[in-house]
Amino acid sequence: MTSSVRAELEDETTAAAPRMTLRHQAVAFVVMVAVLAVLPFFVYPIFLMKALCFALFACAFNLLIGYVGLLSFGHAVFLGSAGYVTAHAAKVWGWPPELAILAGTAAAGALGIAVGALAIRSRGIYFANITLALAQMIYFFCLQAKFTGGEDGIQSVPRGMMFGFLDLRDTTVMYFVVLAIFLAGFLLLYRTIHSPFGQVIKAIRENEARAISLGYRPEHYKLIAFALSATLSGLAGGTKAIVFQLASLTDVHWTMSGEVVLMTLLGGLGTVFGPVMGAFLLSTIEHYLAQLGAWVTIVQGVIFVVCVLAFRRGVVGEIARLIRKPL
Amino acid sequence: MRGTPIVSKLLGIPPQALFGQLLIGLINGSFYALLSLGLSVIFGLLNIINFAHGAQYMMGAFVAYFLLQYAGLGYWWALLIAPLLMAAIGMALERTTLNRLYHLDHLYGLLLTFGFALVIQGVFRHEFGSSGLPYPIPPQLSGGQNLGFMFLPNYRAWVIVFSVGVCLGTWFVIERTKLGAYLRAATENPALVRAFGINVPRMITLTYGFGAGLAALAGVLAAPIYQVNPLMGADLIIVVFAVVVIGGMGSIMGSVITGFALGVIEGLTKVFYPEASNTVIFVIMAIVLLIRPTGLFGRSP
16 A cells, blocks of 8 residues: 555554553453443344444455555455355255354355465555456356355255254344354454564555565465455355355345445444444444335445545544544 | 358357357457446556446446437437536546545545445436336448348447447557657656646546546447446446456557457357356456466556
8 A cells, every 4th residue: 555545544553552552442342342242132133143244244354455455346255155155054064053154264265365366466456456356257156156046045044053052043142153253253353463463464565665675475474364354254254144044146246345345444444443333334324225225325335435535534543533542 | 251151060059159149249349448448548547447437338328318318319419429428527526536536545546436336326226227228229220231141230330340440549549649648658657747847637637538438438339239227337347347457457459459359259158158158258367367467468567
């Protein structure tokens, strides 16, 4: 990314007091967990599970755009193909949900390595273009392949018993399993961003030539980050397939890739909590506009335009600027 | 031409099917070429990928439809008015919004035009639904020629000839005229060109307008072949992105040649291996990227 974007992003690495950063991020994390633990008793839990899956998806996507500076415009394929594999494993092979989700996650990871290896050789707009085109190729594959069920998708996937004792047919149990999966993914990403590996990818984003001169190989780091992002997107997709008992073309289509960009942008690129906020905000908006058909697209487009022109830090980015602490 | 039936007999394909698909391939190739040409020109100077290109193509077709429906102006007027109107709208868009983003990362330009595409397609879908509206072939170009081995509709021949003409004309202007020289210079080093007293911001506005106009022109050409549909540009534009990647971004001749060639290859795939006809262009893109990351005609960035 060029220097101008860096100025737009609030970056915790440059924060003067790392211990302070950790403390108030820990507070924010505890608040988030508390809210998410209480929310299902007030709000329709199926909706919350959908938002949580999208939140994990957006967090995984944010690892690339926010910390490596790569805009992938084809991330839906990792969400969607993991959904197909999970649904197929659970329904046709009769696997228990935890193994089915793992299979979907692994498939998305493998796909991520393949797509990433092709795409990371290019940068910026080229990268966005190439990921979009490769994703469209995989979309057409999913449309025509037999095991995906074409236009119908894979329907009535059994939720089953997780680890043999968690009955996922119970909505409350399902909700807390989804919450646990989301938090595990969230913490893994948080750890990654703040690890030495995370420092290197941020260094590559800031100045690739200098990172090379220091002896790092950007391709390796970018590929690992891409694969990790794809894997966690797959975790979100596999979980989503079990929750909704459905894997469909919607999750592989480029409109879904656009949505995850929008969630992350709305919440705040390169912020830890932004993608979660963005996913919940956008899911809420879409929930209320769902009956209005084409209006969803129009509103999404308007949010895109407003965010890009006037609101590039996103909701969490603006809050972070107000309290002068990175979130 | 006496040899061709033997060739097709050897391959077990009826010649009508083969030439029919070749023709469809050339038609699709014309649209790929026109659209990727516009994308390339815009990309060269503005450094943004114009995601709204598909929406502008769709709007071109709709302008033709409106002109016929509400003003009684036929195809030939549409061919003139739609590109000019869309160019004007494009220039207004560039002046009011896109030009605020040039100091930022180029990705923001992509996101902004993506947002515009969503709004435009959403509004048209809301107003006209997802089903297509018919647009008649102009009477001067109805009918066709029997070439012996196949039937060639006049309108399709016109689309191919006209597209080639527009592509060559654009290539000539950019590569062989003074204006084109300014344009190429501004692509290389806008600050320096500005220092020579050339109004680069105005050139950028005109370039974006020209690209949008080309998209609308393709839309008018497409209206009688495909139906006028709010989503006609949405999926097409992704294929065109792949065409631009294969040809090499920023190369004028590259995108034209690649556009036509890929249209033909896609048509042939429909004859010999129909299952892959949707994906063949993307597969070619993946292979090209492995061998030449900058595309067939692209320079290294």
